[in-house]
Amino acid sequence: MDEHREISIAEFFEKNRHLLGFSNFQKAIVTCVKEAVDNSLDAAEEEDILPEVHVIIEDLGKDRLRLTFKDNASGIAKKHIPKVFGKLLYGSKFHKLMQSRGQQGIGISAAALYAQLTTGNPIQIISKLKGSTKVHAFTLHLDTRKNEPEIIKEELLDTYEFPHGTSIQMDIEAKYTRGTHSVFQYLKSVAIVNPSAKLILQEPDGKIYEFPRVTKDLPKKAKEIKPHPYGVELGILMRMLKETKARTIGSFLMSEFTRVGKTTAQQICKAAEIDVVNGIRFVTGWERRPNTLSKDDIERILRAMQTTNIQNPPTDCLAPIGEELLNKGLIKELNPEFSAVVTRNPSVYRGMPFQIETAIAYGGGITEGRLMRFANKVPLLYQQSAGVTMKALKSTDWPRYGLKQSGDLPQGPVLVLMHMCSVWVPFTSEGKQAIADYPEILKEMKLALQEVGRKLRTYISKKRKGQIEEKKFKTLTAYAKEMVEPLAYLVETTTKEDISMYFEALLKSKYTMIGGVAIDNETLKELQKEVSQQEEENASTE
Amino acid sequence: MPALSEDKNTIEKLTNLGKKLLSELKQKESPYFDRPVRSLSNVIFDEKAGTLKLGDRTSRRTFLNIGHARTFMQSVMIAAKCKELVKNERSASIRELYYQLKHTIPGLTDNTLEGQEESNPVIVDLETALDALREYLHLTADRSGQLFGPLTIEDQGDKIDCLRLGKSGLSIPSIVDDYKFLDHDAEFILVVETGAMGDRLVEEKFHIKNKAILVSSGGQPSRGVRRLTHLLHQKLELPVYVFTDGDPWGFYIYSVLKTGSMNLAFESKRLATPSSKFIGMTIEDIEKYGLKKVTEKLKGIPAKKAGGPTEDYKRAIELKNYAWFKHELWQKELDKMLATGMRIEQQALASKKLEFVSDTYLPEKIKNHEFLP
Numbered sequence: 004m005d006e007h008r009e010i011s012i013a014e015f016f017e018k019n020r021h022l023l024g025f026s027n028f029q030k031a032i033v034t035c036v037k038e039a040v041d042n043s044l045d046a047a048e049e050e051d052i053l054p055e056v057h058v059i060i061e062d063l064g065k066d067r068l069r070l071t072f073k074d075n076a077s078g079i080a081k082k083h084i085p086k087v088f089g090k091l092l093y094g095s096k097f098h099k100l101m102q103s104r105g106q107q108g109i110g111i112s113a114a115a116l117y118a119q120l121t122t123g124n125p126i127q128i129i130s131k132l133k134g135s136t137k138v139h140a141f142t143l144h145l146d147t148r149k150n151e152p153e154i155i156k157e158e159l160l161d162t163y164e165f166p167h168g169t170s171i172q173m174d175i176e177a178k179y180t181r182g183t184h185s186v187f188q189y190l191k192s193v194a195i196v197n198p199s200a201k202l203i204l205q206e207p208d209g210k211i212y213e214f215p216r217v218t219k220d221l222p223k224k225a226k227e228i229k230p231h232p233y234g235v236e237l238g239i240l241m242r243m244l245k246e247t248k249a250r251t252i253g254s255f256l257m258s259e260f261t262r263v264g265k266t267t268a269q270q271i272c273k274a275a276e277i278d279v280v281n282g283i284r285f286v287t288g289w290e291r292r293p294n295t296l297s298k299d300d301i302e303r304i305l306r307a308m309q310t311t312n313i314q315n316p317p318t319d320c321l322a323p324i325g326e327e328l329l330n331k332g333l334i335k336e337l338n339p340e341f342s343a344v345v346t347r348n349p350s351v352y353r354g355m356p357f358q359i360e361t362a363i364a365y366g367g368g369i370t371e372g373r374l375m376r377f378a379n380k381v382p383l384l385y386q387q388s389a390g391v392t393m394k395a396l397k398s399t400d401w402p403r404y405g406l407k408q409s410g411d412l413p414q415g416p417v418l419v420l421m422h423m424c425s426v427w428v429p430f431t432s433e434g435k436q437a438i439a440d441y442p443e444i445l446k447e448m449k450l451a452l453q454e455v456g457r458k459l460r461t462y463i464s465k466k467r468k469g470q471i472e473e474k475k476f477k478t479l480t481a482y483a484k485e486m487v488e489p490l491a492y493l494v495e496t497t498t499k500e501d502i503s504m505y506f507e508a509l510l511k512s513k514y515t516m517i518g519g520v521a522i523d524n525e526t527l528k529e530l531q532k533e534v535s536q537q538e539e540e541n542a543s544t545e
Numbered sequence: 546m547p548a549l550s551e552d553k554n555t556i557e558k559l560t561n562l563g564k565k566l567l568s569e570l571k572q573k574e575s576p577y578f579d580r581p582v583r584s585l586s587n588v589i590f591d592e593k594a595g596t597l598k599l600g601d602r603t604s605r606r607t608f609l610n611i612g613h614a615r616t617f618m619q620s621v622m623i624a625a626k627c628k629e630l631v632k633n634e635r636s637a638s639i640r641e642l643y644y645q646l647k648h649t650i651p652g653l654t655d656n657t658l659e660g661q662e663e664s665n666p667v668i669v670d671l672e673t674a675l676d677a678l679r680e681y682l683h684l685t686a687d688r689s690g691q692l693f694g695p696l697t698i699e700d701q702g703d704k705i706d707c708l709r710l711g712k713s714g715l716s717i718p719s720i721v722d723d724y725k726f727l728d729h730d731a732e733f734i735l736v737v738e739t740g741a742m743g744d745r746l747v748e749e750k751f752h753i754k755n756k757a758i759l760v761s762s763g764g765q766p767s768r769g770v771r772r773l774t775h776l777l778h779q780k781l782e783l784p785v786y787v788f789t790d791g792d793p794w795g796f797y798i799y800s801v802l803k804t805g806s807m808n809l810a811f812e813s814k815r816l817a818t819p820s821s822k823f824i825g826m827t828i829e830d831i832e833k834y835g836l837k838k839v840t841e842k843l844k845g846i847p848a849k850k851a852g853g854p855t856e857d858y859k860r861a862i863e864l865k866n867y868a869w870f871k872h873e874l875w876q877k878e879l880d881k882m883l884a885t886g887m888r889i890e891q892q893a894l895a896s897k898k899l900e901f902v903s904d905t906y907l908p909e910k911i912k913n914h915e916f917l918p
Binding site: 475477478479480481482483484485486488489490492493494495497502505506508509512513 | 563571608611617621622624628657
């Protein structure tokens with residue numbers, strides 16, 4: 004056994020498929036759909052295209068399903084197609100520091116690999132690049148040893164369903180189910196946070212579901228940023244130093260990081276004490292070449308970067324969904340009786356800009372307590388009880404906001420939605436399903452929950468008052484009817500009909516009907532005052 | 546039940562109440578009625594008249610106030626029902642009234658009246674708001690108390706000689722306003738607290754021997770007993786003596802007959818007999834008649850002891866503080882009671898001999914004018 008062999012990433016996958024989201028049949032199909040849909044939405048967003056994605060699932064029998072994805076995004080250049088779908092870790096997003104969906108998966112190639120491992124069938128790609136007239140079709144196979152694609156068939160087609168876009172078809176071993184962790188639920192969640200997307204699902208039995216587009220407003224685009232000194236780790240710093248074109252440490256710091264100018268770079272160099280090498284004193288550490296640094300030097304630079312006072316990174320790189328759009332998404336998919344959305348101002352954890360959005364939806368189509376988590380607009384379906392979101396939920400005083408709390412979660416027909424967007428979402432594990440507990444993130448989540456909680460409280464108290472008013476009105480009306488005859492008997496000179504009319508007029512003058520519910524005019528005034536006060540209060544906390 | 550002389554007036558009052566409510570309703574205002582506050586804080590002692598009456602404070606019951614709406618509705622229903630009774634020359638007990646009006650309200654789960662405890666206070670509200678006796682509204686209560694004596698009464702055309710009623714006597718109904726007093730040979734009216742003492746006096750023929758109209762109230766006098774005593778005194782111009790146990794409860798019964806009760810302070814002018822005099826029992830009687838060995842201890846804990854005062858002690862102190870017990874003789878009597886801790890029952894007089902009360906005790910007191918005011 005003296006022969007050492009390099010393990011290909013594909014082989015690694017075979018042995019570690021659970022890490023990548025393919026641990027069982029139900030999970031495998033959701034992961035495949037997720038990879039394809041995330042890619043499509045990212046690609047469309049980048050090119051300002053209103054996305055449309057079709058997911059078609061056919062049953063091939065014997066636990067085999069055929070998945071077909073079609074989108075209207077920008078398509079893929081011919082030369083990239085085999086690599087994108089046939090080589091793991093090949094992608095446009097891997098080295099970028101930018102808010103994107105794709106950060107969260109190992110990529111569509113993993114899905115392709117899964118298909119190949121479980122059914123042995125190759126995958127088919129059709130793509131029409133934006134601005135091109137050609138429709139390319141590939142049939143690919145992946146060489147798992149070499150981590151290289153093999154083209155089985157390549158041809159030109161006459162048409163594509165959309166002006167441009169990509170279609171993928173793969174056969175996988177999987178089970179189609181409904182429920183919490185299902186394709187349907189995944190797409191519904193995607194639809195909530197992507198109200199400008201049109202999603203269509205065709206289930207194995209032929210049923211077609213459309214998650215409609217409710218706005219043509221495209222979401223704000225995310226921007227790429229350079230890393231912030233607080234956010235790098237040793238490995239990354241080492242790689243950056245190896246790959247940099249800068250000739251000195253000083254220029255490396257200034258060119259490769261955000262918020263590092265000359266003064267800051269000098270401070271870092273000084274604090275790192277890298278001016279002495281093997282007993283030789285340099286004028287300053289500033290002038291040292293990046294490739295002369297020892298591991299020890301790099302560690303000291305890292306420490307210096309983290310202890311030097313540096314301005315927070317810019318936050319305009321983030322692209323939250325926004326209160327209005329998120330609310331539209333919630334309403335169209337869940338039809339709640341009441342919803343409130345809060346997009347917090349951006350904040351920073353460990354040099355990474357991030358932003359928290361929270362929504363609360365109550366009643367109507369929502370019948371039980373639920374939590375929906377999202378990271379960069381991607382639903383997180385698993386490991387709900389792990390991570391910072393649950394911690395924020397548990398530490399919120401729900402009874403204060405008119406909800407019962409049993410265990411740690413709010414009870415009743417209420418949905419809490421938590422979205423974190425960031426250039427780098429810190430997950431607790433490779434499964435990428437739970438967000439890690441950083442104090443800054445927890446704080447933002449708690450504040451966001453409190454804000455929507457206050458809005459909910461106002462609504463619930465208004466509703467309760469309304470119910471009381473309604474009951475009063477009903478009672479008074481019934482009592483009035485009881486009094487018509489005795490009163491007519493007492494006065495003798497007025498008919499029952501007239502007295503009945505007088506009572507009706509009296510009650511009408513006292514109560515206003517709002518949405519079929521009677522509200523006492525004075526209470527109505529009070530409520531209006533209360534709501535405007537609440538809004539002021541909310542405004543002042545922002 | 547035949548018409549009362551008040552009936553026309555009562556019908557008018559009820560009709561006017563309806564008209565008032567209707568006019569408010571027409572103006573899109575919440576219909577309401579005001580009635581005097583019946584709490585103790587609004588009860589005052591009218592020294593000149595010698596009766597309790599209600600003060601000027603009123604409270605308003607208004608339909609659109611959800612807290613009032615239910616009783617308001619009940620008031621209107623009861624008012625109409627009473628008008629029907631008066632117009633048709635019928636009467637109903639307050640329980641019958643309750644059953645006549647009780648039904649489920651359409652659209653709601655509750656009834657118009659959930660129990661007599663709901664209708665009874667509404668009746669009193671109406672009495673006060675209209676300033677009309679319950680009896681004028683043709684509402685009756687259970688009869689209680691008996692009358693004996695040289696008096697002839699006409700009741701629904703029948704003539705009743707109250708000397709010819711054996712040991713049963715005339716059972717006193719709640720409505721006595723229609724009684725006609727035809728003829729009498731009485732010199733005074735004696736109201737007796739306990740039925741047993743009444744029986745004793747009848748057996749001894751006290752009412753015949755002393756030309757007395759004997760009213761046996763059987764405990765706390767009913768409205769009928771009080772109204773009858775008031776009417777007898779007013780129409781026959783006879784003095785009224787009250788004979789009760791010598792304890793705080795007995796003293797209070799006397800004060801109810803004389804000055805009116807706090808609950809029905811609004812009716813005192815029709816129910817009380819301010820010129821009544823208290824004949825006994827008194828604490829002084831104990832010494833005077835050598836009754837010390839047949840006294841009872843006051844119930845409860847005296848003021849000086851821990852936890853006191855309670856029961857009789859507490860009641861006696863309350864009586865002492867009432868404006869209508871401020872007469873020095875009464876203050877002395879109550880002080881003596883509190884100091885000795887003794888009370889004395891009417892029937893303790895039997896310790897002498899059975900006829901002592903009728904042959905000696907009462908005649909002597911009347912002859913010597915030994916009364917408490």
